[in-house]
Amino acid sequence: MAKRVRLSPDARRAQLIDLGVQMLATRTLEDLSVEALAEQAGISRGLLFHYFRSKQEFHLEVIRASARELLERTAPDESLAPLDQLTTSLSAFIDYVTENHDAYVSLVRGAASGDETVRQVSDETRTEMANRVLKHLDVLGLPADPRTEIAVRGWVAFCEEAVISWLSGPDAPVLPRADLLALLADALPGVVLNVDPQWLADLS
């Protein structure tokens, strides 16, 4: 019989955070109780506090790990053409939010906690996603100016809300996934570049 593997405290802590991230896929942060985690991990509530000083610390680490996973999964593949990098990242983003809906809502809205540090993780994640676009403005044919910076940050929020809306329809999403992907990608030049002159002409 194989000996049971003894994990180092750091490895055990990482394992508990992983478990928390998995559990967060289908429940909000406030519903991720220390009791539920201890039960899933097969350890006592008391032992859990050997690895985390408080519920707040545990929640913060879970949100941090979620944010890291999101950023890793949506990292642009720099070997692709700029427009393909954008659509590939956005496609991975749709998949991530679909698979981790509740975790994502917790992350984006920072809603599950009045904790300043949780909100900071949300903000930093959004900033990193905006920066990925802002780094490549020239190859994307978009102007580098203060207006674009604000527009791109707004566009990240647009993508967040669009995917959450798409998933939260009363039944199955009414828009095909490919159309959602096109909506997200097209919205980037849509918000940064000038408005379609034909639309304004038709409206006047």
Add this chain to the structure above:
Amino acid sequence: MAKRVRLSPDARRAQLIDLGVQMLATRTLEDLSVEALAEQAGISRGLLFHYFRSKQEFHLEVIRASARELLERTAPDESLAPLDQLTTSLSAFIDYVTENHDAYVSLVRGAASGDETVRQVSDETRTEMANRVLKHLDVLGLPADPRTEIAVRGWVAFCEEAVISWLSGPDAPVLPRADLLALLADALPGVVLNVDPQWLADLS
């Protein structure tokens, strides 16, 4: 000497909620303590709980009143042309967020509370803002379909984040207010209509 006016319990409660909304302009919901409110109102902490069953109930009422104020101040003037309704509403929106920054962040992100009902108020406010546009799609020259519904909800989130970004620069906002207003208004057709074919042609 004039007699001191005795307010009815309902009027007193409304006055306390108003005071809470004012205090929220410059602090987040979690920093809006019952102690600070009682002090501002010149009443005891105990008396405050005569009007609100709990801190949660008080916070919920303050957020509700903030949401109502936002929606009232940005209500479209139906006597104007559709495009003017849009820009007038957006202009009022920029002013509201500028004057009530912290209250607005609390409202939008629902960040200050893990409370489900607070989050509901945030969601309903966003839905109402989206519906104002969705009601007028025909006169705005925009197609009425599932893609537009998702795009308009995303656009509301875009506007929220763009104004918050605009305000949170290290110094004074670098973009003139008129340009921010144009950015928000132009982003609506920008996300709903198809991408500028010239941009795609230049990029390919």
